Amino acid sequence: MRVTLVNCPGWVRRLPPLGAALLKAFANSQGHEATCLDLSNNLYHATSEKYKPFWNTEHMHYFWMDEGRVRAFIDENEGAVDREVGKILDLQPHVVGFSLYINNLSMTLEVLKRVKKRAPSVFIVVGGPEVCSKAKFLLEHREIDAAVPGEGENALAGLLQTLQESGPRNNLPGAYVRADNPQGYVFTPVPVVEHLDELPFPDFDDFALDTYALPGHMPTYFGRGCFKKCVFCDEAFLWKKWRTRSGRRTFEELRHLKRRHPSVALFEFYDSLLNSDLRALEEFCDAILQDDSWNRPENRFQWLGNAIVRYDMGRPLLEKMAKAGCYLLQLGIESGSQRVVTSMKKGFRVPDADRVLADLHAVGIKAMVNIMVGFPTETEEDFQQTLDFLRRNAPAIDRVAPNGPTGIVENTFLHKNAENIYGVDPGSLHPEFWSTRDGQNTYPVRLDRFQRLCDFAQKLNLKLGAPHRQWEFWREEKLKRYADFKQQRSQPQKTSD
C-alpha cells in the first residue's frame, strides 16, 4: 500500500518529526511504500514574513488553536495550502495518515477535508497524542475513516494489511472506526511494541534537514512512556506502558543516522526521560566510548535530553556521560519546596537536586531546569523556596524553563483528585483558570508568581525558555479570557424544569 504521512501546522519546526519518521520506517519494513510530508515546515517557507513568527513555540497555543486565526491564515495562503494538498495527491496514496497534536487540529481538519474532496477514495487515518482524548469527536468528521490513539506502529501496520487484503474496514484493531451501535464507534486495542529494539531506525530521508530551524539537530528516543507517576502528567495515559531500548541499539541508531546525515552534530532525546534505566544509559555511553570511529571528529556527535533527579545517578556516571558527548540535561525539578515536590509525587529529595546540579556543573554538562509555578498546594513560602533554590544553584544552571502557571490536564491523577486531595474548587475546574477552595491560589496569583520567577531568573543572569515569551505576547488575550471565564461563572446557572 502507498501511504503518505503528513504533519500540519502548528507543529514547531525545530527538527523534523520523529513520529512520522518512525512510522515510515515501520510501514516500509512491512512491505508498504511510505512517504512523509511536513506541511508545517513547507507552509512556513511558503508564507509571508507576517505569519512566520507563529511557528515559534510561544505562539502555538494561541495562534494555531484559534479557528478564526487559522481561517485567516488559510484565506491569505489559499494557493500554498492547495499546492501542499496537490503534493499529497501527486504521490497517489491509498492511505493518508495525519499526525494529530493539540496545536495542529484545526489545520489538519482543513487539509484532510481538501484531500478527501479531491480524492474521495483515499483512506484517511489520524493518529497521535491528540486522538487519545478526542477519538469520538474526530469520527464526527465524515472525512476521517479511522483514528488511532497513542502509539501508532502496530495499529498502522494492521490497518494497511487489512486494506491491502480488502478486508472489512469496520473493525481495525488499534483504531476507532465509526459503527452503527449506541457508542457510535468500535475500538479493539492492540498491544504496544514490547521490544523497542526490534523497531527499525527512523527514516528521515524525506525531510530537507537544512530547511529546519535547527539544521544540525536530529530527534531520537531512549524509550516510551515513563517509570515515574508525577501527578500532573499524562504521559502514562498516552503511552500505556513504560519501556526502554538497550543502550547498544540506541547507539547503533545514532551511528547509522550520523553516517546517513553527516551534518547532524547533536541528537535530542525526545522521550520523557533518558535516565529512567541507568543500566541502559551507561551501556549507551560505553558503546559510544568503545567505538573507535566515534573518536574521529567527522563521526562525533553530542546529545541532550530530559532527565529526572535520581539519588543513584552519581558523579562517575555523569562523568562518563560527559565524555560520551552529553551536552545538556533538561531536569524536571518543578519546585524548590520539598513539600510541593512530594505532593507532585516527583519522588526525589531537594538536596539530591542540589547535588546533581553541582555534579553536572563539575563534569561540564549544562543543566536546564524546568519549574512549574502555582501547583495547587504551593504557598507563597513554597514559592520563595523555589527562588532560593535557583539562587543557590545559579552557577550550575544554564537556563530556566518556567512552564507557565500550572495547568490541570485531563486524564491525570491531579485532574481526577483535584478537589479531594489538592483542594481545587470543583466549580472552577478549568485547565488554566482553576482556583483553590480557600481562594489562595488563583490564576492572577499564579501569573504574578510566574512573572516574579522570570524576573528573578533574569536578575541571576539565567537564560529563559520559550513560555516566558508566550506570556509577553499573549498577556492581554489571556487576561481577557480569564475575565470572560469569571463572568460566565458568576452568572446564575439556568435550571431546566
Ligand code: B12
Ligand atoms: C519533544 C517534545 C516537544 C518539543 C519539540 C516538538 C516538535 N514540534 O518537534 C518542544 C519542546 C518544542 C515541544 C513543544 C510543545 N509541546 Co511537546 N512534546 C515533546 C515530546 C516530549 C516528544 C514528542 C515526540 O517526538 N515523541 C516521540 C514520537 C515517536 O511520538 P509521537 O510523535 O507521539 O508519535 C507516535 C504516536 O503518537 C503515533 N502517531 C503520531 N502520528 C501519527 C500518525 C498516524 C497516522 C498514526 C496511525 C499514528 C501516529 O505513532 C508514533 C509512533 O508510535 C512529547 C511527549 C512524548 N513523550 O511523546 C510532548 C508532547 C507532544 N508535547 C505536548 C505539548 C502540549 C506541547 C506544547 C503545546 C507545549 C506548550 N504549551 O507550548 C508545545 C507545542 C508543540 C508543537 N505543536 O509543535 C503534548 C501534546 C499533547 C497533545 N494532546 O497533543 C505532549 C504529548 C506532552 C504531553 N504529555 O502533554 N514539545
Ligand code: SF4
Ligand atoms: S518524570 Fe516527567 S514524563 Fe515522567 S511522569 Fe514525571 S513529568 Fe511525566
